[in-house]
Amino acid sequence: MTASEPKRRNTPKTKAKIIAAAIETFAELGYSQAGVRDIARKADVASSLVFQHFGSKLGLFEASLIAAVGESTVLEGDRSTAGARLADLTLANADISLTTMMVLSIGDPEASAVTARVTKGHILDRLADWLGPPDAEARAMNLIMLMTGFSVYIRRIPVAPIQRVTMDWLAESVQAIVDRR
Secondary structure, X not given: OOXXXXXXXXXXXXXXXXXXXXXXXXXXXXXXXXXXXXXXHHHOOOXXXXXXXXXXXXXXXXXXXXXXXXXXXXXXXXXXXXXXHHHHHHHHOOOOXXXXXXXXXXXXXXXXXXXXXXXXXXXXXXXXXXHOOOOHHHHHHHHHHHHHHHHHHHHOOOOOOOOHHHHHHHHHHHHHHHOOO
């Protein structure tokens, strides 16, 4: 490439860089305190590209939440071991960006509404389909609340080291919801 040739843009790579920077920033500062300029700087792109790709800060927040949900494999495998799998995954997974982004969004009504919509469409509905009747949506919501609270405490408010008895309780609680007990 010579000096006169324009630099080629890689749109998927640029969007991925912006989303990664946004997840990190929203998880650290929350929606209200995060700035588009800060996110763009962290992604090493112009602020105008953030708006070009996502339309607004709120659009970027929604895309970031969806990306943080990702393609989880926790629902794959034997249902009889789902509780133990989820408990082990929760303890092993040090990155709780999604949970932190969700919790920190409650201070802004628009961000909170986006969080509710993403949670319903990308987590709750999928989990309810997997759980099946009876009361699939209620059981899915129970799992989301249990795991969110647990994740917040073990990662953000570490009152005490997590003991094996606590992990066993979590696994049993999750399994009871899965098994409709």
